[in-house]
Amino acid sequence: MTGRNVFYAQSGGVTSVINASAAGVLDGISAHPETFGQVFAGKNGILGALREELIDVSQLSPRERAGLMHTPAGAFGSCRFKLKDLDEQRAQYARLIEVFKAHDIGYFFYNGGGDSQDTANKVSQLSEKLDYPITCIGVPKTIDNDLPITDCCPGFGSVAKYVATSIREAALDVESMADSSTKVFILEVMGRHAGWIAGASGLAQTSTHPAPQMILFPERVFDRATTMQTIQKIVNRDGFCALVVSEGIRDDTGQFVAESGTQDAFGHRQLGGVASRLAAMVKEDLGYKYHYAIADYLQRAARHIASKTDVEQAYQLGLHAVELAAGGHNAVMPIIRRLSDTPYEWTLDHVPLSEVANVEKPMPEAFISEDGYGITEAARTYFAPLIEGEAFPPFHNGLPDYVRLQYRFAEKKLPPFAVE
């Protein structure tokens, strides 16, 4: 006898290893044929459930299935869409139950960050508040590394490895040119509220490599005069300055140094362009020739330079999510617990979804050096193991051989539903 069917979906900003979590979920389910029936992946997250766009995972080719382990971004599509509270949006919850009933879905795995775990937590309320029995497990994911309780978040270690590699490479370039050309290089990285990613770039700085000589954190108020004075000191000392800036830095009035004005569905302002502002200041105040790079999606999609540790954790968290469901847990999310820094050892645990939904973990104050422009030993100890190991994808004709799934959908059984 086979069990009830499974719904899996990806939500929020994607990462270079979220598909490795999907691979873990699928492998976990295959290991428990007595517990789980068919697997449907929602196209574009929870929207796939509301629209009854259910990808029949059994029809993936072996190549597609294997490719999940090394393909970045959301292979099933993701979304920026948040379920409102039950009382505000009964129609959407009723629709979810209709779709789940129509396809006998008894397990819900939702792969995402803090906002997405809130959606998972709300879906878990279907059981007690609306009498539809469902097991609901979150699978963590976010490059922002800001989920609480877990030691780290899948996706973060690979971004960390990308930004540290990139600033090391670009710094060698600018140092080569600095005598008669560019003296200041600025790399803009993601991190709207917390400096996790910017901080991790500090790993590139060693006794051999001076860069990044400066990191601008969103945790520190941006002051133009002090920043420019510090850049000048660094150029005087090293001949060049390669710095990393978080997109989220703000001035003393709380205003983002760069704002592009638009907002996403979660109400977050869309940022980007702080590097060009900073570059203009360097030119105006110091007269140095500058260059700047904006990593943007490149950083979170860079599966070609993913951290092996990160890929492994993403996979294991997907696998463990299924083990939790099979073991009778509900409304929980698996997490990483760090057992030891050196040698790095970690294990899996889990927490209630209610404790992670909508909670943002700040970067510890103790990670930022006294002058506000670098990282401490405590930060290095924390970040270092997360970028360890390489997990290169296979290459074909000189390029990473990523899969792009051919979706085959389960037959629709219900009339269309308009998602507001």
Place this chain on the structure above:
Amino acid sequence: MTGRNVFYAQSGGVTSVINASAAGVLDGISAHPETFGQVFAGKNGILGALREELIDVSQLSPRERAGLMHTPAGAFGSCRFKLKDLDEQRAQYARLIEVFKAHDIGYFFYNGGGDSQDTANKVSQLSEKLDYPITCIGVPKTIDNDLPITDCCPGFGSVAKYVATSIREAALDVESMADSSTKVFILEVMGRHAGWIAGASGLAQTSTHPAPQMILFPERVFDRATTMQTIQKIVNRDGFCALVVSEGIRDDTGQFVAESGTQDAFGHRQLGGVASRLAAMVKEDLGYKYHYAIADYLQRAARHIASKTDVEQAYQLGLHAVELAAGGHNAVMPIIRRLSDTPYEWTLDHVPLSEVANVEKPMPEAFISEDGYGITEAARTYFAPLIEGEAFPPFHNGLPDYVRLQYRFAEKKLPPFAVE
């Protein structure tokens, strides 16, 4: 008996494989102890000669010497400095002869692009015009791929691999998000005058991967209305549009699109790149949410994703430059000749410096598709072998283990000289 000493230097914008050429030069010299004496590397190109800043290459550690093969940027420093004509700047030429005499330099290897080969060509005139006997060999290098006669330029294949990989990865990301978030992604790449780099990104497009669905070439006049209409068509067809734009695109008045930005409150021109201008147009004209990345130095320093073909050619060209000198050639530059596309076969040849100095090779018109937004089969045939093969650097603690040389200088024998 040992021969006269050697001067080697790196010039112009650096690449991720120029140090592999340096390794080739050094290995070549080691193979001819009867011909060559000591090797000095100019710190920061020709400036190192003028300033008598001569790095004693014999004092590099074995680790430093081995690291050249996998370390990006100019390990000896580069420069943006062009020798003027002999008649305009006799003092600089006289100084060069002084320095070369003081250190018994009889061989001059200059590693650079078109401007740098002009410098090499001018130095070669020391023999006939100023009676200082010197053998002068150029070593080609430029990510711009615009040196004439040679089939390709070391540095280009690796940038090509980086941009094609990056747009493939970012496109998977934006496709995941497009239903409820970002629909247009723009990657800005280098190429002020020619679309070689932008064009090579087109290799990412295959029967499986639709992106980049659009490439904006500097060879085509940028027209806002047509471009926006095409983006809209692509979004309507594919759900998203991932496009690559060359930094050098211009409008019908010949003005760079990147320079057509707005001014800030102080009347200063906003220093955004072309990507941010284009993104603003997408928002204004089409209302789509966008993201953009500016690869800048990351693209030319990305040794972690270098093309094995490129690394091998860079090394062989350095080696061959020395063979040419040992064989009695003078005032020449080694080049790549393509013998066959499939299988890819190439060989080494050489041309007079006078034929490559200051000459820019445009990208063939036949490489751009009829609609102006893509590449042709001819382009694919040309580009494809240049990105073949991976040549990952060694990693240490999760990051590429690049070397940063400790310079040990030859003792100065002359008074200082002020370079204008």
